[in-house]
Amino acid sequence: MITVxxxxxxxxxxxxxxxAMHASLTRQSVPWEAVIALDGASPDRLPAPLAQDARVRTLSLPRPAGAACARNLALNHVRTPYTNWADDDDEFTDDAMAVRLNTLESTGVGWCAGWSEDHYPDGSTTLWRCPTPPGRHEAGDVWTYWKSPADTIPIGPTTILARTDLVRAAPMGGLVQGEDYCAALGVTALARGILLPVPVYRYRKWNGQMTAQVGYDQLELAAREHAWAYGRSLRSVLHGEDLLGSANP
Known part of the structure; x- marks a missing residue:
């Protein structure tokens, strides 16, 4: 049913x-697959538990292409109705797939998301409630909770389980960082969805995470401005609005 x-x-x-990410997938109670885009890496280095799991497939890229490109190319190999993005250093909560899949199947919305937890080296977690409030949201509404590019993004991209056709229509943005902001805004702009008030994803906080790397802050604001403007423009087009003045006839 689901490809990560x-x-x-x-x-x-x-x-x-x-x-550990793979282990969190093995604890899920609904059928899943994983496609891992090896961004210039040799499949020989894949940890044994993943290499031995028939549900895990790999896509080997001949040279490093960057996370956005690698993830988008991996979409070519998705063969399930639903897709979820994930990072290689994070984890899902045990009921993450079931609670969102049940919501999607019972309501017919295009996407279902939840809250995330920051996961610290000592094993402790703190809950992050995204600015978008729990409940049902019409297409394009999520962007309205991102008041300014400098503010916190309105929803956690990796907390979103969505129809695969929507993910293909709104894949990762062509950025070296913040590409997942575009993906989240795109999916939530194209279809109505539901945000559940439960944690479904654990975001690992450690010195190797991307946001902790030297130089990360140099492009972060520009990436946020791009994603914010993308969400604004996509919403305006789909709602028949004219950002320069009057509404379209």
Whole structure:
């Protein structure tokens, strides 16, 4: 029913975390697959639990292409009705797939998301409630909860389980960072969905995470401005609005 798409360079300091991500998938109670885009990495480095799991498939890219490109190319190999993005150093909660899949199947909306937890090295977690409030949201509404590019993004991209056709219509943006902001805004602009007030994803906080890397802040505001403007423009087009003045006839 669900494919989890992950991009990874199989860096040594991330292999144990990738194994933990896989372990969190094995605890899910609904059928799933995973497609791991190996971004210039050799499949020989894939941890044994993943290499031995028939539900895990790999896409080997001949050279590093960046997370956005790797994830988008992995979409070519998705063969299930629903798709979820994930990072190679994070984890899903045990009921993450079932609670969102049940909501999608029972309501017919295009996407279902939840809250996330920051996961610290000592094993503790803190809950992050995204600015978008729980409940049902019409197409394009999620962007309205992102008041300014400098503010916190309105919804967690990796907390979204969505119809695969929607994900293909609104894949990762062509950015070196913040590409997932575009993906989240695109999917939520194209279809109505539901945000559940439960944590479904654990975002690992450690010194190897992307947001902790040297130089990350140099492009972050520009990436946010691009994603914010993308969401604004996409919403306006779909709602028949004219950002320069009057509404379209």
């Amino acid at each position: 798409v992950i991009a990874s360079r199989l860096r040594e300091d991330r292999l144990d975390y990738l194994t």
